[in-house]
Each structure stands twice: as C-alpha cells, then as structure tokens.
Amino acid sequence: QRSNYMHQVYAASLRYRGLFDARPEDWIGFGLTWIDMSSQYARNQRYMNSLSGVSDYNDPAYHPVPGHSLNGEFYYRFRPVSWLELQPGIQYWHHPGGVSRTQDAWVTELKTVVTF
Numbered sequence: 001q002r003s004n005y006m007h008q009v010y011a012a013s014l015r016y017r018g019l020f021d022a023r024p025e026d027w028i029g030f031g032l033t034w035i036d037m038s039s040q041y042a043r044n045q046r047y048m049n050s051l052s053g054v055s056d057y058n059d060p061a062y063h064p065v066p067g068h069s070l071n072g073e074f075y076y077r078f079r080p081v082s083w084l085e086l087q088p089g090i091q092y093w094h095h096p097g098g099v100s101r102t103q104d105a106w107v108t109e110l111k112t113v114v115t116f
Contacts, residue, residue, distance in 0.1 A: 005041040005066070010034045013073075026078040033073075037066035037098040057101050066098035075109070087111040 013031030018024045045063040049055065054062045075089030091107040 005038050007038040008036040028076050031073045033071040035069040064099040069098040070094040083115045085113040
C-alpha cells in the first residue's frame, strides 16, 4: 500500500457465448470493477497540497486526493470472418481516477482482434 497508489482492485464479469443460434462464436459481456486508492497516497497528496499552500481543486498546482472508483462495462463481440473479431462496447466511470471531484464519464470503445 505504501508504494502503489491503488490499494485494492476487485473485478467481476459475466460472458455468454452463442447468444444467437446463427452466431455461435459471438458473445455478450458485462463487467464491474471497483478500485480503492491507497490511503498513504491520498495522505501524500494532501501533504503536497499543504506544502504548496493550494486548496482549490481548479488550481493547476493542486494534487487531486483520490478515494475510490467504479467502472461498469457492457460489450458485444462478434466474428464476421474467422480471422477478425470486433467488439463495440460502452463503459460508465464513477469517480474516474478515484477522484470524487471529477465528472462521471461515459466511454465508447471498439476493440479489434486480428488472427494471423
């Protein structure tokens, strides 16, 4: 905990293959991740702010104090041809980076896998 800024990370996911009879190689998935930031790191960030005399989050010299973060993801992976997989998805981030002052975020994604 003293050397890593992430104290605990818990992740769980579910994946179901063959959602449609005509597409047995496709799958749909959902996952959640909980990240708890290190209290040592948070204490260090507060100390750096006190040394700088900075207390305003909008000040560029401010060191954000982390807490926890939660991420949820939903995706569908399909294989249009045997050598290509495409996975569009969407993620929701609550407290990105573990900083409660940051806005929650929606993120779209597209993962590609090419098999040679």
